[in-house]
Amino acid sequence: MLRGVGAERVRARRTASRRPVDLASHVGAHPRGGVERQPCARGRHPKCDPGSIRLSESAAQLIRVLAPLGAFALGLALERIAPHATLRPAWRANLGLWLLDAMLMAAVCGACGWTVAAWAQTSGVGLLNELDASLGVGVAATVVGLDLVSYAWHRANHEVAFLWRFHRVHHADADYHVSTALRFHPGELLLALPVRLGAIALLGASPIAVAAFEVIFGIANVLEHGNFDLPRPVEKTLGAVLVTPALHRRHHSTERSERDSNFGTILCLWDRLARTLRPTTSASVFPTGLPGRSGAGARSLTSMLLAPLRSSAGRT
Ligand SMILES: [Zn+2]
Numbered sequence: 001m002l003r004g005v006g007a008e009r010v011r012a013r014r015t016a017s018r019r020p021v022d023l024a025s026h027v028g029a030h031p032r033g034g035v036e037r038q039p040c041a042r043g044r045h046p047k048c049d050p051g052s053i054r055l056s057e058s059a060a061q062l063i064r065v066l067a068p069l070g071a072f073a074l075g076l077a078l079e080r081i082a083p084h085a086t087l088r089p090a091w092r093a094n095l096g097l098w099l100l101d102a103m104l105m106a107a108v109c110g111a112c113g114w115t116v117a118a119w120a121q122t123s124g125v126g127l128l129n130e131l132d133a134s135l136g137v138g139v140a141a142t143v144v145g146l147d148l149v150s151y152a153w154h155r156a157n158h159e160v161a162f163l164w165r166f167h168r169v170h171h172a173d174a175d176y177h178v179s180t181a182l183r184f185h186p187g188e189l190l191l192a193l194p195v196r197l198g199a200i201a202l203l204g205a206s207p208i209a210v211a212a213f214e215v216i217f218g219i220a221n222v223l224e225h226g227n228f229d230l231p232r233p234v235e236k237t238l239g240a241v242l243v244t245p246a247l248h249r250r251h252h253s254t255e256r257s258e259r260d261s262n263f264g265t266i267l268c269l270w271d272r273l274a275r276t277l278r279p280t281t282s283a284s285v286f287p288t289g290l291p292g293r294s295g296a297g298a299r300s301l302t303s304m305l306l307a308p309l310r311s312s313a314g315r316t
């Protein structure tokens with residue numbers, strides 16, 4: 001039960017959201033691009049608050065694509081400066097799968113995370129909208145909240161046999177490299193979609209907060225798959241809070257007990273709390289991939305797409 005000022009705010013927004021045209025209208029970005037006038041329910045939302053951040057969907061999508069590309073370039077540079085192991089990256093297979101995923105997700109989803117967040121915001125749906133959270137609190141809570149959902153979903157991908165059939169394609173890359181970050185079966189991405197969208201709606205994340213999460217998540221995903229060693233002091237400092245390449249490399253170990261650890265993507269907090277963290281450093285060298293899956297089958301696009309159908313798709 002909300003009391004006092006908080007309750008007043010919620011009541012005011014609910015009343016406003018029921019009116020077809022209400023309060024001061026504002027000019028803001030339409031969820032599918034373009035610009036339109038919308039009823040402004042509360043003054044503290046970024047779309048309603050004069051002078052606050054206004055980020056159009058197209059700009060957000062551009063940043064969402066460019067930021068991981070920048071991280072990819074940085075990862076490649078670091079792999080040349082301080083390589084961890086000598087590899088033979090599966091460039092063609094990994095890039096081919098990424099291209100397929102990009103086209104499929106553009107067709108199925110487009111910017112659906114932004115659209116769901118915009119709907120939740122204008123409808124007053126979700127925890128953060130109920131609490132009338134400020135922009136800063138909303139962004140921080142969204143990044144942390146969706147990272148927690150990602151941890152849980154990733155762990156489910158390892159524990160549920162059906163989900164593992166798809167996720168194992170990511171793990172089958174024996175040459176752990178920034179391009180491994182692009183290697184996900186389209187079925188895994190499609191299955192994850194309702195989970196991510198449901199979490200956005202339940203959380204009441206704003207479009208800007210979702211965009212911020214996707215940018216940070218994309219950068220973290222690319223860099224933690226890097227085949228590079230960090231200087232020990234840097235690794236120790238970053239590893240206290242964030243998932244480092246060494247931590248995620250351990251998750252790609254051929255040993256199942258090690259693979260079932262270090263599930264985080266941005267923060268290693270969830271692994272610490274759930275006791276699935278297996279601390280490691282760049283000094284540790286071990287084989288990555290899946291046992292018996294380092295041959296041509298792990299480097300063929302067709303083989304990767306058909307992997308969930310294989311009778312040997314059980315956990316190894
Ligand atoms: Zn995994």
Ligand SMILES: [Zn+2]
Nearest residue numbers: 170225248252
């Ligand atoms: Zn990975």
